[in-house]
Amino acid sequence: MPPRRRGARLAGRLGTRLAPAAVLGAAWLAFGQGAAHAVLSLLPAMACAGFAWGFARTLRHGREPLIAHYIRFDERRDGAECAVYARRLTAVWAVALALAAVAQLPPLGGGGLAWHLLPLAALLLLFLGEHVVRSLCFPAGGIAWPDQTFRAILRAERARHG
Structure with a gap:
């Protein structure tokens, strides 16, 4: 380069x-400090919205869904077998992250740490629950473990960024 x-x-x-x-x-x-606090309170919502956009933009016609890309780097899954599942799961994550972004918006009266942790806990449950569903839908690949998913994501990102 x-x-x-x-x-x-x-x-x-x-x-x-x-x-x-x-x-x-x-x-x-x-x-002043009030505006900085307002911007800071919007950062979790902006982060979730950014991740939602990252998933959603890969669903456009002619693009590879993000999760299908990651599945190609999972040594225990067949990308062709999981293609429809990967597209649907990418859409589920795009919607879930968009909803989390809306839920992260601070209420008018403020909102504490619990306000921001609740949507994140729901996303964690979705992540863990999806592994159970994947294990049941594709038994030939064995049990889908979160660390296996993280390794596939790391390999995919390394390959993308060289």
């Missing part, structure tokens, strides 16, 4: 990692 392109890619990655801090700092400077 040419050095100029590599530098642009690195700058893009750095910018996406620093963007939330920059928004928070700008709000603090422009409007």
